Amino acid sequence: MIPVRCFTCGKVVGNKWEPYQQSLKNGCSVNEALDSLGLARSCCRGMLMTHIDLTDDQMDYDPKPKERHNPGPKPEPKPKPQPQVSGLKRDKPDN
Numbered sequence: 737m738i739p740v741r742c743f744t745c746g747k748v749v750g751n752k753w754e755p756y757q758q759s760l761k762n763g764c765s766v767n768e769a770l771d772s773l774g775l776a777r778s779c780c781r782g783m784l785m786t787h788i789d790l791t792d793d794q795m796d797y798d799p800k801p802k803e804r805h806n807p808g809p810k811p812e813p814k815p816k817p818q819p820q821v822s823g824l825k826r827d828k829p830d831n
């Protein structure tokens with residue numbers, strides 16, 4: 737998730753991440769993509785060039801990913817193990 741503003745100059749760069757990625761997918765060079773987005777300063781250009789989007793990686797650490805992403809039917813609860821009933825009944829423990 738890219739920061740909304742450039743840390744150095746304060747220009748809004750948060751809305752440029754998606755178009756930047758799309759330009760790179762379409763075969764533009766990094767320089768062309770940044771120029772087309774109107775990012776002239778090196779600080780803002782660096783914000784996009786050096787950003788690594790870790791959002792998908794963070795999803796691996798979601799505590800309940802299956803419930804959120806794939807609700808599905810709940811698994812049936814396992815039957816409780818029944819205590820073994822033997823013929824002998826002990827009231828007192830052996831000494």
Ligand SMILES: [Zn+2]
Pocket residue numbers: 742743744745746747777778779780781
């Ligand atoms: Zn900047």
